[in-house]
Amino acid sequence: MGATTLLEVLVWLGTITFAVAGGLQAVERRFDLVGVLVLSAVTAVGGGSVRDVIGGRIPPPALTNEPLLWAVAATAVLVAFLHHHVPTGRTLYVFDTASLGLFAVLGAETGVALGFGFWGTVFAGTVSGVGGGIVRDVLCGEVPGVLYRSGDFYASAAGFGAGAVHLLSGPLGTDAALLVGTLLVVAVRVGSRLAGLRLPVPRPSGGPGPGADAP
Amino acid sequence: MGATTLLEVLVWLGTITFAVAGGLQAVERRFDLVGVLVLSAVTAVGGGSVRDVIGGRIPPPALTNEPLLWAVAATAVLVAFLHHHVPTGRTLYVFDTASLGLFAVLGAETGVALGFGFWGTVFAGTVSGVGGGIVRDVLCGEVPGVLYRSGDFYASAAGFGAGAVHLLSGPLGTDAALLVGTLLVVAVRVGSRLAGLRLPVPRPSGGPGPGADAP
Amino acid sequence: MGATTLLEVLVWLGTITFAVAGGLQAVERRFDLVGVLVLSAVTAVGGGSVRDVIGGRIPPPALTNEPLLWAVAATAVLVAFLHHHVPTGRTLYVFDTASLGLFAVLGAETGVALGFGFWGTVFAGTVSGVGGGIVRDVLCGEVPGVLYRSGDFYASAAGFGAGAVHLLSGPLGTDAALLVGTLLVVAVRVGSRLAGLRLPVPRPSGGPGPGADAP
Numbered sequence: 001m002g003a004t005t006l007l008e009v010l011v012w013l014g015t016i017t018f019a020v021a022g023g024l025q026a027v028e029r030r031f032d033l034v035g036v037l038v039l040s041a042v043t044a045v046g047g048g049s050v051r052d053v054i055g056g057r058i059p060p061p062a063l064t065n066e067p068l069l070w071a072v073a074a075t076a077v078l079v080a081f082l083h084h085h086v087p088t089g090r091t092l093y094v095f096d097t098a099s100l101g102l103f104a105v106l107g108a109e110t111g112v113a114l115g116f117g118f119w120g121t122v123f124a125g126t127v128s129g130v131g132g133g134i135v136r137d138v139l140c141g142e143v144p145g146v147l148y149r150s151g152d153f154y155a156s157a158a159g160f161g162a163g164a165v166h167l168l169s170g171p172l173g174t175d176a177a178l179l180v181g182t183l184l185v186v187a188v189r190v191g192s193r194l195a196g197l198r199l200p201v202p203r204p205s206g207g208p209g210p211g212a213d214a215p
Numbered sequence: 216m217g218a219t220t221l222l223e224v225l226v227w228l229g230t231i232t233f234a235v236a237g238g239l240q241a242v243e244r245r246f247d248l249v250g251v252l253v254l255s256a257v258t259a260v261g262g263g264s265v266r267d268v269i270g271g272r273i274p275p276p277a278l279t280n281e282p283l284l285w286a287v288a289a290t291a292v293l294v295a296f297l298h299h300h301v302p303t304g305r306t307l308y309v310f311d312t313a314s315l316g317l318f319a320v321l322g323a324e325t326g327v328a329l330g331f332g333f334w335g336t337v338f339a340g341t342v343s344g345v346g347g348g349i350v351r352d353v354l355c356g357e358v359p360g361v362l363y364r365s366g367d368f369y370a371s372a373a374g375f376g377a378g379a380v381h382l383l384s385g386p387l388g389t390d391a392a393l394l395v396g397t398l399l400v401v402a403v404r405v406g407s408r409l410a411g412l413r414l415p416v417p418r419p420s421g422g423p424g425p426g427a428d429a430p
Numbered sequence: 431m432g433a434t435t436l437l438e439v440l441v442w443l444g445t446i447t448f449a450v451a452g453g454l455q456a457v458e459r460r461f462d463l464v465g466v467l468v469l470s471a472v473t474a475v476g477g478g479s480v481r482d483v484i485g486g487r488i489p490p491p492a493l494t495n496e497p498l499l500w501a502v503a504a505t506a507v508l509v510a511f512l513h514h515h516v517p518t519g520r521t522l523y524v525f526d527t528a529s530l531g532l533f534a535v536l537g538a539e540t541g542v543a544l545g546f547g548f549w550g551t552v553f554a555g556t557v558s559g560v561g562g563g564i565v566r567d568v569l570c571g572e573v574p575g576v577l578y579r580s581g582d583f584y585a586s587a588a589g590f591g592a593g594a595v596h597l598l599s600g601p602l603g604t605d606a607a608l609l610v611g612t613l614l615v616v617a618v619r620v621g622s623r624l625a626g627l628r629l630p631v632p633r634p635s636g637g638p639g640p641g642a643d644a645p
Binding site: 253264353 | 488547634
């Protein structure tokens with residue numbers, strides 16, 4: 001199996017992982033079958049598509065990748081009817097973290113290829129990793145978790161990985177930069193959790209509020 | 216009156232119908248005149264514009280169609296000041312269903328013309344039909360109704376019609392495919408209501424929840 | 431200092447003002463550092479970027495303007511840690527109003543350059559002025575204030591200024607139209623406040639509701 005094929009397999013795994021996460025959230029919110037389909041699809045291909053439209057790859061390749069869209073649709077239907085059997089908890093956390101890393105660095109690579117600078121690349125990578133989830137949360141009527149869940153380094157992990165791709169693509173070459181970036185995303189997310197780190201949360205009133213995690 | 220002129224008249228009727236629906240929702244939410252204008256415009260031309268941007272028709276033709284935009288603005292002002300006299304209930308339902316069918320199949324036709332496959336076309340048609348309404352609901356701070364109102368086949372009806380356009384454009388030709396698709400949207404929405412059908416709603420806890428229709 | 435340099439300085443001031451406003455809202459909502467960064471950036475460059483994508487300037491110039499993005503990021507970090515020292519109240523109101531005027535007329539100028547008509551130009555100018563704030567409010571889980579705060583002529587002021595740019599660009603030339611448009615935005619916002627004007631709010635039930643300002 002060549003490197004291209006391996007990458008393709010990984011992108012498929014990541015896309016289906018995100019589709020599962022989106023579908024499960026729709027089930028929790030008691031959405032109907034259409035809602036499960038929409039949330040699975042938005043979470044799976046939404047972030048990359050936003051990045052593509054903003055970056056000028058129009059129409060976004062995901063929208064013309066029919067086998068992948070069939071897989072997303074099938075995943076959504078399976079989640080809708082068999083959600084009691086879908087592995088959640090630690091298994092989903094592992095797959096989700098790996099997918100986040102993969103999407104963030106591939107998005108960053110797109111940014112580098114478009115000639116973006118540091119912050120442009122960080123934006124491209126972060127949107128690719130967490131953009132679909134942000135739209136999903138908005139559609140659920142919720143404040144996107146990545147904006148306030150200071151105990152989960154999620155968007156920040158994606159941003160670090162994307163920034164690493166920008167800094168390392170030149171000196172190390174694309175392949176090595178992608179690998180290091182992915183490992184960095186995983187290390188930041190998992191490491192911060194194990195170390196019990198939290199992102200700084202500004203305190204508007206000068207004293208502790210009614211719970212920094214619950215705006 | 217030629218076929219092109221007829222289609223243009225129908226698109227105007229559909230656009231104004233959607234502008235009325237959006238304006239009425241803004242009035243219900245006690246938005247001010249600017250809010251009524253924004254919600255009318257978003258509902259009327261938002262879905263098609265999102266489809267156009269994603270599909271590469273930039274700027275979206277609706278944004279340069281000044282007579283249509285004047286009509287939308289005039290509709291919004293009329294709804295703001297004369298909303299007690301706007302027909303709602305069954306009349307709005309009939310116009311809204313016909314407009315949904317029209318926009319879904321025209322959106323699907325755009326998808327077919329762009330070379331989209333089955334799911335890409337279903338996406339283009341569904342976004343054209345319900346995308347404006349989704350943005351409108353998000354702006355109102357609400358979970359979009361199409362995601363959970365299992366008793367109203369709305370996005371699903373649009374999806375069926377769009378799928379039909381994809382499957383039938385080749386064998387039947389564009390005109391016949393558009394006609395069949397529109398009728399299918401209307402049949403699915405009205406028929407499912409008359410038959411009392413509901414979309415499946417996954418039950419997260421294994422038992423009946425506090426109301427599948429109210430997430 | 432030439433006119434181009436002056437304009438550039440003003441755009442920088444406007445962008446940083448909007449970044450401050452977005453960051454302060456994130457602090458109030460108890461978002462973490464990532465949330466402050468995202469809300470600052472969305473408010474500062476979101477509206478113009480949406481206008482650019484819809485108008486075909488892809489990727490949006492703001493995304494490749496690294497010095498400006500560094501300034502936005504630095505502003506967000508400063509707001510996160512020093513928000514008690516950030517001037518709010520009247521000072522922020524003055525800067526925010528001037529920035530609104532500037533962004534609205536520059537957005538309208540883009541619309542005119544793209545060949546948009548009256549409403550297209552009003553759309554381009556208004557989205558440039560208030561689009562970032564709308565996305566910011568949606569990310570905060572709130573109904574965008576511009577849709578219902580009838581006592582604050584904000585989106586309407588931007589729309590008037592943009593419309594003026596469309597009408598005056600031909601007879602007066604671009605520079606004079608931009609100046610008049612900006613002054614009009616400021617005059618409409620400040621004047622309506624001083625005069626105690628309110629936008630019309632339709633009353634759905636025929637009588638006074640539970641507070642037109644609180645949907």
